[in-house]
Amino acid sequence: MQELLLLLLPVAAASGWFAARKSTRKESEARGCETSPVYFRGLNHLLNEEPDKAIDAFVEMLEVDSDTVETHLALGNLFRRRGEVERAIRIHQNLIARPALSREQRAQALLELGQDYMRAGLFDRAENLFRELKETKLHVKPALHNLVVIYEKESDWDACLEVAEELESITGDKLTLQRSHYHCELALTARAAGRAADAAAHLKKALSTYRGCVRANHLQAQFAASQGDFKSAIRTLRQTAEQDADFLPEVLPEIVANYRHQGDLDGLRDYLRQVVDRHPGVGAELALVDLLIEQDGEAAASAFLAEKLAEAPSLALLLRSIELNARMPEQQSARFLEGLRPHIRTLLEARPLYQCGHCGFAAKTMHWQCPSCRRWSTIKKRHACDAEA
Ligand SMILES: [Zn+2]
Missing domain, CATH: 1.25.40 (Serine Threonine Protein Phosphatase 5, Tetratricopeptide repeat)
Incomplete structure (x- = not known):
């Protein structure tokens, strides 16, 4: 809080002085150079050790004009980063309400306010702002990135697809895996609603979007098995596991179950022998x-x-x-x-005996400084019964 006030004090003083000077000019220099009463109110709060009220007073007196827009943006940013989202929102709302802003300044303030709303969990308001920002053709990329986050949170997969495609056309980045997952989500929704044909169509799209999408293949196999087509389920699952062996432990129980449903125990035996080797x-x-x-x-x-x-x-x-x-x-x-x-004995010897209480780094010998997180004295011997072994 103190460093914020240190930042605000001179800015507020300068702003008050500028404001006073402008108004005095208009009033034919009738009153001469004077400092705003709000400034003194802020100082008063400060002296009474009420930093919250002091900050509000200084922020209130910061005139919005072309010279201070940057200050307002920086202040709002600072508040958001410190977790004081309400203050950040007030500052950015105040900025946007000013008609004097340039197009670029207004877009910047919209972007900041949208991020405040995201931080505060006000996704409806954030969505409206980012949509507006998209229309202005300024800061379109961050607006779209935020919209994707919002639609994913809301499980609005159609909207996710739309925004992902726009992002692809703007940035040139390929978001094929991401889009494939959106189609998988839509397939699951369709299946839950009893729309089997829609579900199948979405899975097809998922796979044409990203051929190697493990999830889409897995879902397709599950759909086939649920319709009694165990042979095609086995084929799909085996292909998937061959593409990415890390996925094998996940699908192996299903492959086994499908072979058993099909009554092909010899085929299962051959397959399991292959995998064991x-x-x-x-x-x-x-x-x-x-x-x-x-x-x-x-x-x-x-x-x-x-x-x-x-x-x-x-x-x-x-x-x-x-x-x-x-x-x-x-x-x-x-x-x-x-x-x-x-x-x-082999299993016990293979187990690490020491572990860092901070980051979980496991070691076989004692280190006074953790090689992973670099903290001191965080590595300890694990349970005594393990150590005795
Ligand atoms: Zn550590």
């Missing part, structure tokens, strides 16, 4: 264990699990092994548990 650790191992139990029996499944545990132990594989071996005779069980010990 190419992408170990994404969850295909456990699906294959289930299938092996059904087709070859528990012993074959156990042997497969033991093999995978030896290659790359994981908590999920360990848990499944314990579940599988719970029904074993006692002697065999003791040997089995002994066999798990090295895997558990």
Whole structure:
């Protein structure tokens, strides 16, 4: 607050002096140079340690003319950045109400006021301003960017599409992935309303807009499966997972379910074998264990699990092994548990022992200064039972 007042005090004084000088000129220099009474009121508030009232008084006395528009804009900006949105709004509204503003100044004030409204969560008002700004042909780009944010918040996907296309034509940036997601949203809305043909059309558009849109492919597969077309659902999901393997853990359960709905267990087995070889650790191992139990029996499944545990132990594989071996005779069980010990040790050793309490950076050894966030003494040993291991 204090630094704001330091900024305002001389500006307000100068403005008061200018204003006084102008009026005295008009009044044939009858009263000579004088300072505005509002200025003294502000000073009075300041001396009484009422900085809020002081600021309001100084802002009130700042005359809006071509010399002080920049000051008003800077002040409004400052208030918004400090989170004092109401003050920022008052200043910018006051600016816009002045007829003397140039076209560029008015557009600048509209943009600022729109940003105040966004900050205050008054999206309806912000939308109107940004639409008006768009018509002025000034600051069109930030206006459109803000409109996209507003329409996304309101889930008005048709409007999002319209604005995104305008943005593309102005900036030359390609917003294809973004537009593809808007079509996905429209497809979901259409499906929820029972308009299957519309939904399908939007998905088609989503994919023609952005061929590799994982979400659109996923939705298309879900639509196909819901209509009993498991074969095409499997094909789409497999293609999607091949394009982007990071997406595999997300779609694998659906691929498995679709193979099972189709009754193609051999096809499922071939596919899971492929995934286990190419992408170990994404969850295909456990699906294959289930299938092996059904087709070859528990012993074959156990042997497969033991093999995978030896290659790359994981908590999920360990848990499944314990579940599988719970029904074993006692002697065999003791040997089995002994066999798990090295895997558990490997998993424990792979875990970081230290962690930064500030940024979450994980480390194997102690650092007094966190290598990630550079804070001191924020790295601590994790739980004592982990440390003992
Ligand atoms: Zn840190």
